[in-house]
Structures are given as C-alpha cells and as structure tokens.
Amino acid sequence: MKxxxxxxxxxxxxxxxxxxxxxxxxxxxxxxxxxxxxxxxEVHFVLDASYAIPSNLIKIFTLNSQSPSESNPTxxxxxxxxxxxxxxxxTVIMYCHGNSNHMDYYWQRAKLLANCGSKNNYxxxxxxxxxxxxSDGEPSEDGLYADxxxxxxxxxxxxxxxxxLVMYGYSMGSAPSCELTSKPRAMVPFKLILESPFxxxxxxxxxxxxxxxxxxxxxxxxxxxxxxxxxxxxxFMWMHGVNDLFLNIETHGQIVYNNYQGSYKEAHKINGSDHxxxxxxxxxxxxxxxxxxxxxx
Amino acid sequence: MKRxxxxxxxxxxxxxxxxxxxxxxxxxxxxxQKTIGAHLGGPLIGFAGTTIPIPFTSIIYAxxxxxxxxxxxxxxxxxxxxxxxxxxxxxCYNIYYNDSVRIGFSVTPAINMAYDKWExxxxxxxxxxxxxxxxxxxxxxxxxxxxxxxFELSDKKAHDQDQTNRWIINPQxxxxxxRKKWNHNIEIKxxxxxxxxxxxxxxxxxINGKGAVGIYVSFTRKF
Numbered sequence: 405m406k407x408x409x410x411x412x413x414x415x416x417x418x419x420x421x422x423x424x425x426x427x428x429x430x431x432x433x434x435x436x437x438x439x440x441x442x443x444x445x446e447v448h449f450v451l452d453a454s455y456a457i458p459s460n461l462i463k464i465f466t467l468n469s470q471s472p473s474e475s476n477p478t479x480x481x482x483x484x485x486x487x488x489x490x491x492x493x494x495t496v497i498m499y500c501h502g503n504s505n506h507m508d509y510y511w512q513r514a515k516l517l518a519n520c521g522s523k524n525n526y527x528x529x530x531x532x533x534x535x536x537x538x539s540d541g542e543p544s545e546d547g548l549y550a551d552x553x554x555x556x557x558x559x560x561x562x563x564x565x566x567x568x569l570v571m572y573g574y575s576m577g578s579a580p581s582c583e584l585t586s587k588p589r590a591m592v593p594f595k596l597i598l599e600s601p602f603x604x605x606x607x608x609x610x611x612x613x614x615x616x617x618x619x620x621x622x623x624x625x626x627x628x629x630x631x632x633x634x635x636x637x638x639x640f641m642w643m644h645g646v647n648d649l650f651l652n653i654e655t656h657g658q659i660v661y662n663n664y665q666g667s668y669k670e671a672h673k674i675n676g677s678d679h680x681x682x683x684x685x686x687x688x689x690x691x692x693x694x695x696x697x698x699x700x701x
Numbered sequence: 702m703k704r705x706x707x708x709x710x711x712x713x714x715x716x717x718x719x720x721x722x723x724x725x726x727x728x729x730x731x732x733x734q735k736t737i738g739a740h741l742g743g744p745l746i747g748f749a750g751t752t753i754p755i756p757f758t759s760i761i762y763a764x765x766x767x768x769x770x771x772x773x774x775x776x777x778x779x780x781x782x783x784x785x786x787x788x789x790x791x792x793c794y795n796i797y798y799n800d801s802v803r804i805g806f807s808v809t810p811a812i813n814m815a816y817d818k819w820e821x822x823x824x825x826x827x828x829x830x831x832x833x834x835x836x837x838x839x840x841x842x843x844x845x846x847x848x849x850x851x852f853e854l855s856d857k858k859a860h861d862q863d864q865t866n867r868w869i870i871n872p873q874x875x876x877x878x879x880r881k882k883w884n885h886n887i888e889i890k891x892x893x894x895x896x897x898x899x900x901x902x903x904x905x906x907x908i909n910g911k912g913a914v915g916i917y918v919s920f921t922r923k924f
Contacts, residue, residue, distance in 0.1 A: 604859060606859035606860075607860065610859055615853050616853055616864050617824060620819045620822045621780075
C-alpha cells in the first residue's frame, strides 16, 4: 500500500503538466475580420466623430514574428494609424494592449492616442499578439515579446528612429513594454507609459492567496515588471485607477512606480476609475493633454 | 464590475488550495482505528454568472494512537497535478470531554508543506485547528464549531514588501454523519472574514465584501 501510494505520487508529480501560464491570456480569436469603428462588441467607451481616423491613415497588415524558441515565424496582424511614408519624421506610440479580446476592442484607445495633442498627431502601432484576433499561433510570454518586437522591426524598417518611439503598455501590455524597454531588441524607446500595469506574476499569486506563496507553485511565467523597471532610465509616466478591482493600485502599479530609478517619472492616480476605464475617467482631454505634454517634455 | 476575464478561474484553482481544506480530524479516532478519507470543496466564487465552490481535492490517512490522540497525513491531489507535492501532517488531541453533555474540545496542530518540481521552491506553514464538538449520541454523529489558524512565517512578500498577513483565522462549522464503515462530513468555513475580498483577480463570495465562504464535503472509510 505504501509503495503504491509512493509510486502514484511520484508518477503524478512527474507527469503533471497543469500550469496556469496560458490563463494569463484571454484572447478572442473568433472574429473573421477587423471592423474597427464598426465593431459592435462590448467596449468601455466609444469616441465621438471628432476622433475619427481617415481611412487613408489606417493600415491593416501582417507581420512575421519569431520567438527564440520557434523554428518558423508566426503570422500576426498589425494596425498602423498614420502616414506610413512619414514614419521617419513622426513620433510613434507603440500601443501594447491588454490580455483580453483583440484589436477591435482596443481600437477606440488607439484612436484616442493618435489624436493626443492635435488631430492625427501621433502615429500609433498596435498588434494582435499571437492567438489574438486574426493572428496565428498560441499566446505565450516569449510570443508577447517577439510580437511587439516584430512591430518595432517594421517601424524601424519604415524609418522610425529611437528618439521618436514611445512605448505604451496597458495592463498585460505592460509586460512587453517593460521587457523591450529594459532589454531592447529592434529599437530603444525614448519614453515609457504604463496604464494599470501589474507588478509581477508573484504579486498576482500572493494577492490571491493572502499567503506568501512562490509563483512557481502555479506558473512558469517570469513576468516581473517591478524588477524590469529598475533597469529603465527613460522618462516614465504611470496612470492607474484608484478603484482598480483587478490589479490593486497599491500592490501592483505603485510598486512599479516606486521601483523606477530613472531620470523622470510622473504618476496619475485616477479617482473613480476601475481597471478598464482609465482614459474615460481621466477625461479624454486631460488624458490626451498629459500624454502629449509628457511625450514633448 | 465585470471581471477582466473569467478564464482566470484557473488561477484560483490552486491559489486558494493552500489554505482551503476542511478540518482534518475534529474528534479523535479510537485507539488503533485507521481511516482513509477524500476531501472535496473550496471557497465560493462567482463564475460565468453563477456561484460555485472550487473543487479542491485531497486524500488523508489517519490513525488513532491513543484514546485521546490521532495522527494524520494528507496529500493534496490537485496540487500534484500542478507538479507541487503538498502535504499536511499533524495530530488531533482531545483536551477535554464532558460525558454528561457529550461536549468535547480538541486541538489539532499541523505542518502544511509544499514543494514544487519546477524551481524547487519550498514553503511551510504551521497550522492549528481548535474545535468544540457535540456528540449528538455517544460515539455517533457530531457537530462542531471551531477556528482554523494559519501562520505565515515570512515577514516579506514579493519585491521586499512587508507581509501583513502573518496569522490567518478561518472560523468553521461542520457536521459529521457517523456510519458503521463510513463517515460523511460537510463543513462551512469562512476564510479570512476580516479581510476585504476586493480588489483581486478572483470574485470571491464572502459576506459584506469580506473574505470567502467555503463549502467542503468529505467521505471517510474506517478500518
């Protein structure tokens, strides 16, 4: 009996493969096309006509993205807002979206950023990570970094220079934003903006368990924005909803902000805002003004 | 608020595993008696528009070493599936029993340990259950009321933040139906009732926004 139990434990442990890594990602890949302004799924806000983007400034295209562990590239979808033939002189915001849905869901947010400062002021680049929207493949941590880097390669190939690249990460998008600013690959951003970031997988686990449990008990993910931010010297703007019921402002965003040791940082704690409505509760005008001032500072 | 994504349910499946098992032994077994039991249940959460208990599982072996003391050891089967060997080992000691009213008090110190095969991390949590039980009939079915105490030994959390949750208190109430060869148990535990259950990635169902209510059932075979 004892031997049976022992062998069973060993066998189950060695063969166990349940990890929670995939559950960080909540992609919607059921769409058949990107509808952008015609998207009728649930979104947190819809901008009025004054934020419209002319169709000639919207480019939907594919990129080849290859993570270090892949032998073949994965095809992912991207959207660029702006004049593609003036990228070399434009300032571009690389918008890294959150863990749910797809680019249609984030379209309103991308439009807002494009219009910060003035009408169609900034170029905005956005990708659907692998497994999201129409992009091929399955989501993964390495894939996140590879996919955003593929977008940066495309921007670089179209003439964008490091001094005009702004990295913007929302929620889970804070992971590739921090990783690729801390350990640059194709390009080196000159500014970093994080909206409702999470500190690390370790904090997610500990917040949920109350106890001090190692994250390795449940996941192999190594995302650690709170450590990555220590290596970032570029100016940093942080915004977070005070009433964020998903990623606690104190245990997540505030830790990232406190750990930043670079040249300049600014914090915007948005009263009344939850996790998904920071731009709305911030006020679109205030949100845009502050971002524009930060980028031009 | 609609949660960002209820797929995150899977995170919960093990997140609370480590502090969400029912009382192991409340009333000591007879000397020499052995039991093997299966425990199932967990805290209530909102999921896909409804409320469900998380189905955590564990298997426990217990043996009466004297009329007052029962030792036990368990293996957390759900943890095993995640490559984590977790066990709690302890003893239940009957500290008082009044024959006339059939009310007893027991204390159950235990050590809860977990080790993962991925990075080799190890954690240990001391645990003490204190229960009052009432035998409805002598040596037959009983109800109990008690407190489950967990102790976090680390004073720091991730990123060198202070660990403020060093002593976790979970009150519980339960009923054990004693049969000839089998015992059946149901227990309701109120997990960390003094702590806000928001913000958080999990939609725990507590009372007035505090803690989480857990429901557990156990099936125990006696030998």
